[in-house]
Amino acid sequence: MTEIQASGSRARTRQSIVDAAIEVLARNPAAPLGEVAAAANVGRTTLHRYFAERADLTAALRAEAVDRLCQATERARIADGTGATAIRRLCQEYFDLGDVLSLIFNQQLLLTDADWQQAAEGDAAFGEMVERGHRDGTIDPELPATWIQSLIWSQLYAGWSYIGDQCVSRHEALRLILRSIEGAVSVR
Amino acid sequence: MTEIQASGSRARTRQSIVDAAIEVLARNPAAPLGEVAAAANVGRTTLHRYFAERADLTAALRAEAVDRLCQATERARIADGTGATAIRRLCQEYFDLGDVLSLIFNQQLLLTDADWQQAAEGDAAFGEMVERGHRDGTIDPELPATWIQSLIWSQLYAGWSYIGDQCVSRHEALRLILRSIEGAVSVR
DNA sequence: CTATTTTGGAACATCAGTGTTCCACTATGG
């Protein structure tokens, strides 16, 4: 619980640990903390100095994930343009989240409803985007906003896995994702 | 490794354990074996009698998963009809796999390539179905078979999660899945 | 160069899951 603050050096070490944790835990949510420490080029002791318990680390990860999610959502300007183009931009931004994507999706990094609201400036913004799409005829009215959200996440995750499984460039994977989502979402 | 055989009673107990394991491990891949035993209404001792090590149990699960996957694939008759209708039937069948779905997707139940080939009578059958769709104009030629496979799995998984997260009937979830996949896959 | 901060290694107690053994208990079918 107790957060150590500032001092430049501390902040850097802390961030290094968080970044390493994202990378390691994205691949294996049950990885021992020693692995995280190693990945961060830090002693296990040091890791525990910053995050006393495992729960403290995962809490920090959740905060970091929500933060990056917020930034991505803002960059996507989901209030602009047609519903479909907004979704397209959102997917592009989310795609760049990389490991954070896996963490959120794959794992029990269970974001609470409150987290989601914060991330998307409230489900309101996302729901509004979808409804706009329903009205302007670029999004299938049969598909509720919540489902489209599930859709986007699962597709993005599939895309990232695809890069690893098959031997495909990020760019190609993103192309497939966007094409598929557009098709899934658009009016028939 | 040593498999105990037959005798009616044994077979029943064994199956009960396997079924329980599917249910429990689908929700939490790291669940202790005691939980599996409890879910199977069986003592932990008995579980170990049938599956000496955890690895033995997961091996059995893999076999069971491959088996059910095979049956589902056969029922779908993916060699019949247009590419799109075949995919639709396949999705319907896979959807009914339920927890097995989560096990395969969510978890490191990593099916080997050999498993997949067995399950789909070789990637050949699946690839053939997709190519048929490319030719008959019901499947977007831009999307390779491997991607469509990723797509299907991720969507099915999303659908099952959706049932839990939102409060939606299986039927409604399946409807959304089929509609989305059809849209994602069809020619634009 | 000193004082302070920050670090990492080593050693330790603790804990939960695992896998084993042993024995007594229930069924079940001959």
Added chain:
DNA sequence: CCATAGTGGAACACTGATGTTCCAAAATAG
């Protein structure tokens, strides 16, 4: 009803992850 297959509880040793403490080395600031 009796022999046997099947079960489950209790106890145990073992393992790997966790979290703590202590101290000496390294980095940084003054």
